Amino acid sequence: MSSTKKLTISAMVVALYIVVLYLTQSVSFGAYQIRIATSLYALAYAFPFLMVPMGVANLISNLLFGGLGPLDMFGGFMVGVITTGLIVLIRKYEMNTWWIVLPIIFVPALCVPLWLSYLLDLPYAMLVTNLVVGQTIPAILGATLIRVLSRRAAMAAVMGIR
Numbered sequence: 001m002s003s004t005k006k007l008t009i010s011a012m013v014v015a016l017y018i019v020v021l022y023l024t025q026s027v028s029f030g031a032y033q034i035r036i037a038t039s040l041y042a043l044a045y046a047f048p049f050l051m052v053p054m055g056v057a058n059l060i061s062n063l064l065f066g067g068l069g070p071l072d073m074f075g076g077f078m079v080g081v082i083t084t085g086l087i088v089l090i091r092k093y094e095m096n097t098w099w100i101v102l103p104i105i106f107v108p109a110l111c112v113p114l115w116l117s118y119l120l121d122l123p124y125a126m127l128v129t130n131l132v133v134g135q136t137i138p139a140i141l142g143a144t145l146i147r148v149l150s151r152r153a154a155m156a157a158v159m160g161i162r
Contacts, residue, residue: 042142
C-alpha cells in the first residue's frame with residue numbers, strides 16, 4: 001500500500017475516532033467509560049500502520065473532550081499505541097480475531113487508572129473494575145467489526161487478509 005493511501009486511511013480513522021467520541025461523549029467519560037470509539041482500535045488488525053494514528057486520535061480526543069490535561073493526553077496516546085500494538089501482534093501470530101477483545105479491555109482498564117486515580121483521587125482498583133466493565137462493549141464491537149470486514153472479499157483484499 002502506498003504512503004498516500006496509508007496517510008489517507010490514517011486521517012480518516014483518526015477523524016472517525018474523534019467524531020464517534022464526540023457523539024458518544026456522554027458515556028465515554030462517565031464512571032464506566034463506555035468509549036465506543038475504542039472499538040476502532042481493532043482496525044489495527046487490518047491496517048497495522050494505524051498504531052501511532054490511534055494514539056494520536058486518543059490524544060486529540062482527550063485534549064478536546066477530556067479536560068484532565070497533559071497527563072491524560074499523553075497517557076491516552078500511550079494506551080492507544082500499546083493497545084493497537086498488541087492487536088497487530090495478534091494478527092502477526094495469526095490468532096483468532098476474538099483475541100482482539102483482550103487488549104481493548106485490559107490495556108485501558110489497567111493503564112488509565114494509573115493516572116486517573118492520581119488526578120481524580122479515586123482508588124485504582126475501583127477504576128480498574130469500572131473500566132473493565134465499560135470497555136467490554138467496545139471490545140466486542142471491535143472484534144465483530146474485523147470479523148465482518150474480513151468476510152467481504154474486496155475488504156479482505158484491501159486489508160491483506162486471506
